[in-house]
Amino acid sequence: MTAPHCPECDAEVSIPNNAMENELISxxxxxxxxxxxxxxxxxxxxxxxxxxxWGE
Amino acid sequence: xxxxxxxxxxxxxxxxxxxxxxxxxxEPDIILDRxxxxxxxxxxxxxxxxxxxxxxYDIVMERSVSTSRGLYALAILNSWGIATINRYxxxxxxxxxxxTTIALAQAGVPQPQTRVAFDTxxxxxxxxxxxxxxxxxxxxxxxxxxxxxxxxxDSAEAIIEHRQTLGDYNHHTFYVQSYINKPGRDxxxxxxxxRTICAIYRTSPHWITNTxxxxxxxxxxxxxxxxxxxxxxxxAVGGGILAIxxxxxxxxxxxxxxxxxxxxxxxxxxxxxxxxxxxIVSHALSMIEVTA
Numbered sequence: 001m002t003a004p005h006c007p008e009c010d011a012e013v014s015i016p017n018n019a020m021e022n023e024l025i026s027x028x029x030x031x032x033x034x035x036x037x038x039x040x041x042x043x044x045x046x047x048x049x050x051x052x053x054w055g056e
Numbered sequence: 057x058x059x060x061x062x063x064x065x066x067x068x069x070x071x072x073x074x075x076x077x078x079x080x081x082x083e084p085d086i087i088l089d090r091x092x093x094x095x096x097x098x099x100x101x102x103x104x105x106x107x108x109x110x111x112x113y114d115i116v117m118e119r120s121v122s123t124s125r126g127l128y129a130l131a132i133l134n135s136w137g138i139a140t141i142n143r144y145x146x147x148x149x150x151x152x153x154x155x156t157t158i159a160l161a162q163a164g165v166p167q168p169q170t171r172v173a174f175d176t177x178x179x180x181x182x183x184x185x186x187x188x189x190x191x192x193x194x195x196x197x198x199x200x201x202x203x204x205x206x207x208x209x210d211s212a213e214a215i216i217e218h219r220q221t222l223g224d225y226n227h228h229t230f231y232v233q234s235y236i237n238k239p240g241r242d243x244x245x246x247x248x249x250x251r252t253i254c255a256i257y258r259t260s261p262h263w264i265t266n267t268x269x270x271x272x273x274x275x276x277x278x279x280x281x282x283x284x285x286x287x288x289x290x291x292a293v294g295g296g297i298l299a300i301x302x303x304x305x306x307x308x309x310x311x312x313x314x315x316x317x318x319x320x321x322x323x324x325x326x327x328x329x330x331x332x333x334x335x336i337v338s339h340a341l342s343m344i345e346v347t348a
Contacts, residue, residue, distance in 0.1 A: 014212075022065045023067075053124045055121070055318075056318050
């Protein structure tokens with residue numbers, strides 16, 4: 001299977017074995033936060049920007 | 057048994073919670089808050105984005121990183137009689153620092169002296185009344201964003217003007233507290249139901265000690281004093297699964313700073329040795345047993 005690429009910097013991104021859809025991961029090269037949109041096929045997109053009401 | 061977990065996306069905490077449910081043989085339904093499309097007037101029989109009727113969920117755990125989405129979802133689900141963690145009444149208080157302060161004051165729980173004003177002149181007066189340094193906070197918000205330690209009247213004037221000019225109406229509520237000269241750390245205590253299950257020190261050379269801002273986590277023993285204070289604080293806001301931020305003042309007195317209703321805990325199980333997601337799942341399942 002071809003490894004997915006970062007939509008920001010095009011680096012190859014390895015996906016953990018236990019990855020889940022909608023999980024956030026970081027690009028190992030540029031550090032951009034990415035969201036796994038789909039596992040089959042693996043699709044990555046930029047994670048949403050932090051909004052003012054985000055928090056815990 | 058049907059469990060729903062409402063998320064904005066899956067962070068370390070949600071992954072740990074899902075694993076903890078799976079370890080009990082339960083596969084929770086993951087519900088994305090971006091997919092929500094409630095018919096608010098139609099009631100609990102309508103389908104959730106998971107394809108399951110909302111009313112068939114034994115409990116929905118709200119883990120949205122988006123506070124507004126999470127709160128409105130809780131309000132709707134609770135209005136339909138669906139059990140949630142946390143309940144809307146609790147979450148809505150915790151999401152608002154002023155309402156939290158009011159609840160703590162009503163319960164006689166110690167906290168920093170706090171004033172609120174709605175106009176630039178009265179905000180200056182409020183800070184002067186408290187004395188310098190003081191801390192200006194947005195009434196909503198998290199992760200230590202837009203907190204300002206105000207050391208003198210010049211900086212107070214500047215920050216108030218900026219908030220009045222650049223901020224939306226939320227920033228025109230001037231919530232100000234006495235600055236607590238804490239010992240380079242604060243305490244985050246984790247309350248699950250009727251227990252403080254563990255606590256961490258968050259240590260930082262910066263006065264803002266959130267781990268989201270680089271604070272380092274280490275174990276903090278849960279003394280009877282800390283447990284008692286945290287339980288009183290939790291009960292003041294209605295109880296549930298809560299992360300309670302506690303300050304130690306120069307005299308060693310413990311003061312409640314904030315209460316968080318969708319707590320982050322990824323950095324806290326290792327230093328405390330407490331399996332926080334497992335404790336949360338146990339509590340959720342016990343809630344279902346109680347209501348069954």
